[in-house]
Amino acid sequence: MSTTTALRRNSDLGAALAEARAAYAAARPRSAAQHAQAREVLPGGNTRSVLIYAPFPATMVRGEDCRLWDLDGHTYLDLCGEYTAGLFGHSEPRIHRVLHAALEGGINLAAVGQGEERLARLLCGRFPSLERVRFTNSGTEANLMALTAARGFTGRGSTMVMRGGYHGGVLTFPAAGASPATLPLPFIPCTYNDSDEAARLARAHAADLAAIIVEPMLGSGGCLPARPEFLATLRALADETGAVLIFDEVMTSRMAGGGMQARLGITPDMTTLGKYIAGGMSFGAFGGRADIMAQFDTTMPHAGTFNNNVLSMAAGGVAMGEIFTAEVAEALFQRGEALRARLNEVGRKAGVPLGFTGLGSMMTVQFRQPLPDRPHAASPAEEALRELFFFDMLAAGIYLARRGMVALSLPVGEAEMARFVAAVGEFAESRAELLRAGGPAG
Numbered sequence: 001m002s003t004t005t006a007l008r009r010n011s012d013l014g015a016a017l018a019e020a021r022a023a024y025a026a027a028r029p030r031s032a033a034q035h036a037q038a039r040e041v042l043p044g045g046n047t048r049s050v051l052i053y054a055p056f057p058a059t060m061v062r063g064e065d066c067r068l069w070d071l072d073g074h075t076y077l078d079l080c081g082e083y084t085a086g087l088f089g090h091s092e093p094r095i096h097r098v099l100h101a102a103l104e105g106g107i108n109l110a111a112v113g114q115g116e117e118r119l120a121r122l123l124c125g126r127f128p129s130l131e132r133v134r135f136t137n138s139g140t141e142a143n144l145m146a147l148t149a150a151r152g153f154t155g156r157g158s159t160m161v162m163r164g165g166y167h168g169g170v171l172t173f174p175a176a177g178a179s180p181a182t183l184p185l186p187f188i189p190c191t192y193n194d195s196d197e198a199a200r201l202a203r204a205h206a207a208d209l210a211a212i213i214v215e216p217m218l219g220s221g222g223c224l225p226a227r228p229e230f231l232a233t234l235r236a237l238a239d240e241t242g243a244v245l246i247f248d249e250v251m252t253s254r255m256a257g258g259g260m261q262a263r264l265g266i267t268p269d270m271t272t273l274g275k276y277i278a279g280g281m282s283f284g285a286f287g288g289r290a291d292i293m294a295q296f297d298t299t300m301p302h303a304g305t306f307n308n309n310v311l312s313m314a315a316g317g318v319a320m321g322e323i324f325t326a327e328v329a330e331a332l333f334q335r336g337e338a339l340r341a342r343l344n345e346v347g348r349k350a351g352v353p354l355g356f357t358g359l360g361s362m363m364t365v366q367f368r369q370p371l372p373d374r375p376h377a378a379s380p381a382e383e384a385l386r387e388l389f390f391f392d393m394l395a396a397g398i399y400l401a402r403r404g405m406v407a408l409s410l411p412v413g414e415a416e417m418a419r420f421v422a423a424v425g426e427f428a429e430s431r432a433e434l435l436r437a438g439g440p441a442g
Contacts, residue, residue: 013384013434020391021055030071031059050083050220053387053402058394063090066411068399076399077416081407084219084251084362087276087324089411094323095279095315102314115313119278122320123285126258129247129271133287134296135307139250139274140168142284143213145302146270147171147185150211150244152300153292158186158205160212160243164221164375165192167213167248167272175221175375192218192374193226195233206241213246216260221375222366223358223405231266238269244292250274250284251407255333255360257326276324279315282306328410336361336408339417343424350428352435356406365389365404367438381438388434389427396423 025032035056039045046052059071066089068076081087088095116135124130136142147159161167164175172179173189188205191197192214202209212234217225238245247268253259254276261267270288277283287293296302306312340356340363347354355371356363366372367385378386386404393400398420400406406420428435 013381013388013438016431016434017384017388017391020388020395024391024394025055027074028056028058028070028072032056034059034071050401053390058399065089065091066409066416074397076394076397077412077419079398079400079406079408079412079416079420081361081409082280083275083401083405084254084407085275086280086407086409087254088279088319089409092279092323092410094318098314098318099279099281099311102310105310107310109310113308113310113313115310115317116308119313119316119320122317123273123277123287126262126320126326127249127253127271127273127287128258128261128267129269129289130287131290132293132296133285134293134302135312136274136284136286136304137282137306138168138284139248139272140170140284141304142250142272142274142286143167143171143246143248144183146246146272146286146288147211147213149286149288149292149295149300150246150270152295154210154242154244156208156210156243158188158208159210160188160190160198160201160205162192162214162218162221163189164218164224165213165215165248166218166220167215167250176377192221192224193230194374195227195230198230198233199237202237202241202243206243209241209243211244211246212238213248215248215250216252216255216264217359217362218375219251219362220403220405222372222403223356223362223364224373224375225357225359227373228264228266231264235266235268244269244288246270246272246288248272251362252359253277254324254329254362257329260359277316277320278312279319279323281312281315282309283312283316324410332408332410333360335417336363339363339408339421342417342421346421346425346428350425350432350435352428352432354424354428354435358406361408363406365406367435379438385431385435385438388431392427392431393423396426398423 035045060068062069066078068078120133161173165173170183245268249259249271256263273285344355353369355366357371367382390402
């Protein structure tokens with residue numbers, strides 16, 4: 001890169017971001033037109049808020065393995081991984097075959113099938129907390145039903161939640177403020193990774209505390225892992241107060257054959273699952289101790305036309321029974337750990353506040369040092385750097401979440417990871433002055 005170009009790219013964060021947006025838009029006229037059309041019939045031009053970003057989102061038209069193609073003909077390395085749902089990539093042949101076979105057998109049978117028992121047995125055999133399990137269509141539904149089960153079992157009403165936690169579109173708890181979409185249930189917000197505050201709140205609300213729900217690593221909250229001692233404290237507090245401890249492992253269940261609960265040796269009373277379990281089909285699951293789940297034998301209704309739909313059940317049986325074995329899960333975890341270490345070394349060598357938080361195959365870029373261990377209010381400069389990073393990665397042919405989150409899929413190999421490390425290195429070098437000026441101390 002020439003000295004003149006470097007100076008221009010580092011002259012001002014606002015100017016650099018405006019330039020990146022303009023270059024993005026100029027290269028994607030068809031996506032711009034598609035977005036304009038969509039706005040005529042879809043509020044915001046989309047039906048999934050996480051996918052929208054200014055000036056308009058790229059419209060993807062095809063995927064294969066860990067690659068994507070947009071409407072304007074650009075090809076990308078897919079490191080978004082459908083926010084962890086796309087664990088198997090876009091074209092796993094064993095999943096494709098079983099889906100075609102399921103379609104040939106009839107789609108909506110309105111009856112119990114054999115696939116649901118097979119998948120349930122696989123999951124109960126893998127996750128330590130699952131003695132019984134039921135299925136839903138999404139992780140959001142799974143978490144709603146888990147909270148319903150906890151409230152019904154305990155006869156209590158309140159749930160301790162973590163600031164920065166995300167348990168679905170109607171169960172969102174920002175680090176600051178509140179989400180207008182979150183259901184008006186009695187929630188007790190707690191600071192993530194703060195054992196003292198958790199103990200104080202749990203004991204103060206013990207009489208009405210039905211559940212404590214927590215992600216073993218915050219996903220949308222920035223890929224911030226829970227300290228093992230924090231989760232152990234929550235386990236002890238649930239035992240002390242009689243509350244139901246729920247691990248939301250919709251994302252983190254990929255971290256080992258039996259999820260983070262198995263990796264850490266901390267067993268919750270209930271677990272929620274989703275995303276990749278059904279091979280990328282619509283899916284969620286909630287389950288746990290037999291005595292809690294026994295409510296669904298008798299008193300607790302749980303409806304859902306597609307809870308046991310033949311596509312999800314068939315794909316899930318192959319995904320969890322044949323492809324994503326415990327050995328494969330461990331290899332993916334170690335591959336992600338090594339990648340994150342390489343990325344963090346890039347930031348250290350460049351002498352800029354750029355690093356990645358996460359565990360295993362999930363990580364999120366951060367623009368502060370030391371790296372955060374709990375949700376925080378990002379500065380305007382951090383938000384601008386995150387957007388600039390997103391556009392620079394797109395320009396390098398790498399697609400990740402707008403918020404800077406990466407979720408590796410199984411097809412991502414050494415060549416793809418090396419390409420990402422090189423792109424991050426280029427960003428750290430070419431944007432060094434902006435990074436030094438914009439990244440606050442932790």
